[in-house]
Amino acid sequence: MRTIIYTKYGAPEVLKIKEVEKPKPRDNEVLIKIYATTVTATECTFRKGKPLFSRLFTGITKPKNTTLGEELAGEIVETGKDIKLFSIGDQIFGISGTNFGAYAEYICLPEDGVITLKPANISYKEAASSCDGILTALPFLRDKGNIKSGQKVLINGASGSVGAAAVQIAKYYEAEVTGVCGTSNLQMVKNLGADNVIDYTKEDFTKSGVTYDIIFDTVGKLTFSLCKNSLKQKGIFLEAAIGLAIIPTVLWNSISNKLYDGKKIKIAATGLRPAPEKIKDLILLKKLMESGRIKPVIDRVYPFEQIVEAHRYVDKGHKKGNVAIVMEGNNGD
Template identity: 50%
Template sequence: MKAIVCTKYGTPDVLRLQEAEKPVPKSNEVRIKVRAGTVGPSDCAFRKGDPLLVRFLYGFRKPKYSILGVELAGEVESVGAGVASFKAGDRVFGLSTKMFGVYAEYVCLPETAPLIVKPAGLTYEEAVAVCDGALTALTFLRDKAKVRSGQRVLINGASGAVGIYAVQLAKHFGAEVTGVCSAANAELVKTMGADRVIDYGKEDFTANGQTYDVIFDAVGKRTYGQCKRALTPKGIYLSTVPSASILINMLRTAASGGRKAIFATAGLMQNKENLAYISELCDTGALRPVIDRRYPLEQTAEAHRYVDTGRKKGNVVIVIGG
């Protein structure tokens, strides 16, 4: 099978199209013909081995798993003898969070992995797009911040893969939503449900006198220290990017009854229930996929280069096979 292989950390040039052995499903596994994957900042972090936490988890000197890619959508081609909940022909979407392997024509996943039948109304590309940012946003907003009706929520990086779904989810939960993005993406963020949009090139949301119950930094560009004054007395700051700063501030604020700083490894916290939840939101129209660009598997390195620019809107999708 064709696969994008990464044997060392570095620039997108380390991603090479090669022939790889087609995986054989174990008794508890399904083999999926991959139709679509994604490239986001976390995928680029795994490729670069930066931040350092990536190396501690997935190989210090080189990637532990040479085929990257986490989110996928595709068709179950075959199942192991012990599999009961899937059958050949099922159209599925989900994540390969432990062993990656999505940048390939086939991947095997345990039956118990975060994997379910995809929404019938979404294409493979749309399903994998929603799977990418929406699950992360769901973990932070619903599970960590417990966003509820009437709260004021600010999303920094509101046009990115996580931010664009965070806007939609926060609105679904009944919050008053402010999105922070470039002027070029303001209309998109409004269309997704933001009540107000701040152009970061003209206004600093941490210094305009406004306060929020939740500040979700979906791109890791502002620290807790910078955002603290824009939080209400019991406000919550969320960051998707691991850093010494966020970890220290988590410890400092954990025992206090006031403002909180929170980071979570959202990708490792996903399950079938979360996938079913976002699937239902897609069916009702409460959640809509946003795809910026599509690349064939052979151009995965180019997709990484584009994501590295930090200018993408919503998702970048890798189209695999016919």
């Protein structure tokens, strides 16, 4: 089968297509023929090995796992002898987890991995493209932000993968949502359900005097100190794009919270959550897509062979929602 490997950190050109042996499922594994995967901002970070902090997860001098790719959708084509939950022919979607490996024609995953049946009304490429954003936005807003109906929630970077998911999740929790994005994305963010939109190229919301219960910076463009005055008393600042530089602020805030009027900064590495928690959220995502509450957002679709071009595009930091990768002879539908 064909897979995409990288053996050193660097520009998109480090990604190479390679022929390898098709994997064989163990007794507790299913073999999935992948029809769609994606290129996420996090995978671009892991490909570059920058910031250096990211290498704590991927290997200090070179990548430990040479095949990237986390989100996937496809069909089960073989099952190990102990498999009870899935059958050959099942159409599934989910994430491969911290071992990655979805930039490939086939992958073996345990049946208790983060996979479930794909909604019938959603294509493979839409299903794959929805996982990372929602499985990040849900634990941030629900678990770290304790989001409640009627709260005022601001999502910065509302047009990105995590941001577009966060707008929809915040609306699911019946919050009043303000989406901050660039001029060309204002209508898209409104269509996702945002009650208000702010164009960050024209207006600085931190100077407007309006205060929020939650400010979720999905793209690492804000800081807690910049947003403090835009938080209500006991308001929460959430940051998805984490690096070493933010850790002292988080630690200082946790020990001196009273100094900040009870305002908190919270971070999370949602990909490191235990699989059972992620499976529950994946099943919720499936239900929300089936009922039309969550709309997948796809910006561009690239064939497998154009993975380098896809990474170049995502590296620019301006994708709208998600970038899907589809396999040869298949358009991800």
